[in-house]
Amino acid sequence: MKAGPKDLVKVIQNVIGKDPAQLHEPSFIGNEKEYLNKCIESTFVSSIGFYVEELEIELAKYTGSKYAILVCNGTSALHLSLRLLGIKENHEVVIPAITFIATANSVLYTGATPHFVDIETESLGIDPIKLRNWLLKIGVKNKKNELVNRKTGKKISAIIPVHVFGHPCKIKEIMKIGEEFNLPIVEDASESLGSFIERRHTGTFGKLGVISFNGNKIITSGGGGAILTDNEELAKRAKHLSTTAKRFHKWEFIHDEVGYNYRMPNLNAALALAQLENIEKFVSKKRKLYLRYKKAFETFENIRVLEEKKGCRSNYWLQTIFLDNVDFKYRDKFLSEAHNNNIFIRPVWNILSNLKPFINYPKSTLTNAIKVEKSTLNIPSSSFL
Numbered sequence: 001m002k003a004g005p006k007d008l009v010k011v012i013q014n015v016i017g018k019d020p021a022q023l024h025e026p027s028f029i030g031n032e033k034e035y036l037n038k039c040i041e042s043t044f045v046s047s048i049g050f051y052v053e054e055l056e057i058e059l060a061k062y063t064g065s066k067y068a069i070l071v072c073n074g075t076s077a078l079h080l081s082l083r084l085l086g087i088k089e090n091h092e093v094v095i096p097a098i099t100f101i102a103t104a105n106s107v108l109y110t111g112a113t114p115h116f117v118d119i120e121t122e123s124l125g126i127d128p129i130k131l132r133n134w135l136l137k138i139g140v141k142n143k144k145n146e147l148v149n150r151k152t153g154k155k156i157s158a159i160i161p162v163h164v165f166g167h168p169c170k171i172k173e174i175m176k177i178g179e180e181f182n183l184p185i186v187e188d189a190s191e192s193l194g195s196f197i198e199r200r201h202t203g204t205f206g207k208l209g210v211i212s213f214n215g216n217k218i219i220t221s222g223g224g225g226a227i228l229t230d231n232e233e234l235a236k237r238a239k240h241l242s243t244t245a246k247r248f249h250k251w252e253f254i255h256d257e258v259g260y261n262y263r264m265p266n267l268n269a270a271l272a273l274a275q276l277e278n279i280e281k282f283v284s285k286k287r288k289l290y291l292r293y294k295k296a297f298e299t300f301e302n303i304r305v306l307e308e309k310k311g312c313r314s315n316y317w318l319q320t321i322f323l324d325n326v327d328f329k330y331r332d333k334f335l336s337e338a339h340n341n342n343i344f345i346r347p348v349w350n351i352l353s354n355l356k357p358f359i360n361y362p363k364s365t366l367t368n369a370i371k372v373e374k375s376t377l378n379i380p381s382s383s384f385l
């Protein structure tokens, strides 16, 4: 049987039994209020304090990363990561064509040029085969064994794979390509806290990994982010650069380079610490929600629910469905029918290289991205549903 827009609404209503339904709302079921009160009582509500230290320790423990450095959001974590790798003007960075705009913005903040490469349809991450072909096509090794763009002569400096909607991308294949071409990987794990590949947490494969604690993510600090790394030097530099590059001194203001005010306030860390204590509960509820959706959609031949790849544990942050063989007009009928019924569903992001700020940057053929853009929807995903 084929599902039409009304069927989609019915299925969602049957599964979640709630109307209206947002796409994603946070749940505060633990120590949030207690920690926030303690934080206020301590007067240390800003960038220094117990909860910042504690959350850095707990996040490192949970992800298995040696170091976790908290910052004020995921975007600044991406920007700082690229800065830590020395990326600037005259550099080029490869990213997937479909991701949240922050991935691309962070490249532009450094002055570097983004390249957009196609995604694969199993996980919606950057396609390793297309990535390798793209690097072979545009790149050539110089005498220092660095990869440079044969047209522009600029250095290709990093790859940023993204674990989309919490689903681990093909990071192992991508790591191999990074080694082959001598390129560091910054893993955008903004959406994948709680997602593992054979028990290794996403964001810990690359030289640097990025987490977001924005309000719509699986756990939140209000707004916030983190950098994960096993490299002590990078971790120290991340802390330093995020703290206006200020050297420690009891009273002098000595800043040894241009840094940023990117630290996460203690108040936000207090909220996120309480949230992190419940992350396994949230993941388990989201995994159950996925099973309920999967069962409910089984009768329809034209709708498929995105599921985790073998060997992975996805956090199922946003539930994702694919419509078969559709165009934008048909897709939009599903969107408007749902919105008319106060059910918030959303299409995947637009292909970034079609957006005004990025239209003139290089891109591979985007066969899969074009298909995915027209057919992919996120449906209500809060962990309490």
Ligand SMILES: *Cc1c(COP(=O)(O)O)cnc(C)c1O
Pocket: 073, 074, 075, 076, 099, 100, 102, 103, 162, 188, 190, 191, 212, 213, 214, 223, 224, 225
């Ligand atoms: C949320 C998100 C970010 C940025 O995080 P903020 O905390 O909102 O700045 C970056 N990349 C992806 C893929 C995201 O989903």
